Amino acid sequence: MRFAEESRHELHCSCLNTCNDPQGHSLFYDDMKTSSKKKSLNPADWEAATLDVIAHQGVSAVAVENIAKDLGVTKGSFYWHFANRKDLIISALKSWQRDDRAVIKEKxxxxxxxxxxxxxxxxxxxxxxxxxxxxxxxxxxxxxxxxxxxxxxxxxxxxxxxxxxxxxxxxxxxxxxxxxxxxxxxxxxxxxxxxxxxxxxxxxxxxxxxxxxxxxxxxxxxxxxxxxx
Amino acid sequence: MRFAEESRHELHCSCLNTCNDPQGHSLFYDDMKTSSKKKSLNPADWEAATLDVIAHQGVSAVAVENIAKDLGVTKGSFYWHFANRKDLIISALKSWQRDDRAVIKEKxxxxxxxxxxxxxxxxxxxxxxxxxxxxxxxxxxxxxxxxxxxxxxxxxxxxxxxxxxxxxxxxxxxxxxxxxxxxxxxxxxxxxxxxxxxxxxxxxxxxxxxxxxxxxxxxxxxxxxxxxx
DNA sequence: AAAAGTCAATACGCATGCGTATGGAAATAT
DNA sequence: ATATTTCCATACGCATGCGTATTGACTTTT
Known part of the structure; x- marks a missing residue:
């Protein structure tokens, strides 16, 4: 296994269902085709899914097996990207903080x-x-x-x-x-x-x-x- | 076992540690000696302890075994007073709502x-x-x-x-x-x-x-x- | 005194969920 | 082509926590 080493953080904004933000997404993607499916997941995908859970159910509702299911994989994959549950949550929140700062700066x-x-x-x-x-x-x-x-x-x-x-x-x-x-x-x-x-x-x-x-x-x-x- | 039948609700306000309210407490107690220990617990005691947990850690942190420990008993006692965890939480919250209404009315x-x-x-x-x-x-x-x-x-x-x-x-x-x-x-x-x-x-x-x-x-x-x- | 009622302890079964171990398949490198 | 890296599946051990079953002690009633 290897862990996210404070690197590889593309912007993300999943907003699966309840969050209808009118921002432009496609600006940010460079590594994947905007319309087709990715072959494999990266830490940013996990963080985005985690933030969705946090947004609607809170931190204590973050369960790696459920998030894995949301992403269409199993738990086995998770521990390749992150050390543990806490690591995931903290990474996700830091990502949120970065994005938030960026929005304030821009807008x-x-x-x-x-x-x-x-x-x-x-x-x-x-x-x-x-x-x-x-x-x-x-x-x-x-x-x-x-x-x-x-x-x-x-x-x-x-x-x-x-x-x-x-x-x-x-x-x-x-x-x-x-x-x-x-x-x-x-x-x-x-x-x-x-x-x-x-x-x-x-x-x-x-x-x-x-x-x-x-x-x-x-x-x-x-x-x-x-x-x- | 028997369950709380929407009855026997004395007022309570435990405020174990972090909640330093300067209100008068002793006004409300009538059924127990204010200074000595009670022999046995009633639903209101469980509700008060539950509200303490909710106040500081949220609803999802309510665990019957921990609350039992806080009250100095074991889980075995709990299911005599309440049907289950959800029953406890709802009872506690209703009790909170009643007290809150009373305060607004009075003050x-x-x-x-x-x-x-x-x-x-x-x-x-x-x-x-x-x-x-x-x-x-x-x-x-x-x-x-x-x-x-x-x-x-x-x-x-x-x-x-x-x-x-x-x-x-x-x-x-x-x-x-x-x-x-x-x-x-x-x-x-x-x-x-x-x-x-x-x-x-x-x-x-x-x-x-x-x-x-x-x-x-x-x-x-x-x-x-x-x-x- | 005996019976019933009240409150609590112990022990168990079970589900959930974290973390690990191991192996495999696909992509990439050499 | 073979080896290595990357990503994922399956299976297991383990802790937590809910709910139940059983028993017991202490109190109140009769």
Whole structure:
């Protein structure tokens, strides 16, 4: 057996069923034909399948034999790619963190105006991405030390760039810090709300309406969110 | 064996280690000496121990043999009180829901002025009660159908009384609905934030400061939160 | 005092799921 | 063509944890 040596990590985004993200996938694949079946699996495939499980059932639901079945192979194959279950989970989560950082860098920090940037962040946060689901489940899987560590890292990073944007708007440091905490709490709360009430969300017209309302409450003045529709 | 027949539910609040709530406990005990040991266990004891596990490790971490050990007995005793593991979990969660409703009724709805009532709610939400921890972990244990059902119920109830209070202040129905959703999202987000960052919370002075800030942002005008210190 | 009821200990069967051992087939290298 | 690497299947050992069966002690009732 050999183990993934912090290498060979193509981007992945499986999103088997419930996660309908409108991003472009095909950009990322270079090693396989986009439409046909692969002959064999690589660690990234296992990580993607693992993230699907984590997104919908949490870390403790990750079972190598089930994931193997999802991938159409048996457990025997797994231990060629990874040392053990924990290795798989940690690798998958690191991969998630990398992808998340990349998205923020591309889609948020590319925006220079801080107000527009905050609007873009709220807009991104309201989209049904698998990435959000993973974060939401991790929040309740803190028993595992490695999850707690990762979660703290990610959360601090996110709070930092929110605070930075609020300061760029003109908030003094202390208030920017609290406002970032408030905004981020709304994000986290929204994640759970959306899952908990799923159908019932139409009550308040729809999510778009609510998202605009929230942005209006949490972003001071100036430009409106890039309205369309 | 015999099973708990929807009866014999004294209030409970164990809070073994991490949950330091400053509420009065001894009020609730009537059937046992407050300081000495009980001779035998009843379903409420099992439910309380179960809620401790749920609060800190989630539903899937509930293991009857471990809980038995926590209570100083073996598994053999358990199946006299409950039919099975699922029965225990559901009973425990129902007990939690009952207690939660009771607290809201006593401490929130006893307040007539809607602004003060909202302030009281935010204040209650910021306190480190076991009840909050349980709610937070349930959010990620939605895979279990009974959890999803309960969660939806509880969330809808809470949104309803928040909306009601905002309407009592003068918000039109639609806006009150969105504002309730916003306020409740902040609550849920805060729960996770507090756990995720634990130590790091001192950065923004302390929680009190943040709680006042949030209340100031989410409750329109009028009275301030009952300031002390 | 005897019988019934209450709560708990021990021991067992069984399913799940992790990790290992071993062998095999297909691809790639030499 | 042969050897090596790569990826996977099968089979096993082992731990955990649920649920059951049986027995026993202690309490309450009669």
């Amino acid at each position: 948020i920090w590319s925006i220079k105006d801080p107000q527009e940037r905050l609007n873009a962040w709220f807009s991104l946060s309201a989209q049904p991405l698998q990435s959000h689901l993973i974060y939401a489940t991790l929040l309740a899987d803190r028993q595992h030390d490695y999850v707690a560590k990762l979660l703290k890292e990610v959360t601090m990073e996110r709070l930092a760039y929110l605070q930075k944007s609020y300061q760029a708007i003109g908030y003094p440091e202390d208030q920017a810090k609290q406002q970032a905490l408030l905004a981020y709490s709304v994000y986290v709360g929204y994640l759970h709300m959306a899952k908990t009430l799923h159908g019932k969300f139409k009550d308040t017209d729809n999510i778009e309406s609510y998202a605009r309302y929230v942005a209006g409450q949490l972003i001071p003045s100036g430009k409106k969110p890039a309205a369309e529709g | 929130i709805w006893s307040i007539k002025d809607p602004q003060e009532r909202l302030n009281a709610w935010f204040s209650l939400s910021a306190q480190p009660l076991q009840s909050h921890l349980i709610y937070a972990t349930l959010l990620a244990d939605r895979q279990h159908d009974y959890v999803a059902k309960l969660l939806k119920e509880v969330t809808m109830e809470r949104l309803a009384y928040l909306q009601k209070s905002y309407q009592a202040i003068g918000y039109p129905e639609d806006q009150a609905k969105q504002q309730a959703l916003l306020a409740y999202s902040v609550y849920v987000g805060y729960l996770h934030m507090a756990k995720t960052l634990h130590g790091k919370f001192k950065d923004t002075d302390n929680i009190e400061s943040y709680a006042r800030y949030v209340a100031g942002q989410l409750i329109p005008s009028g009275k301030k939160p009952a300031a002390e210190g």
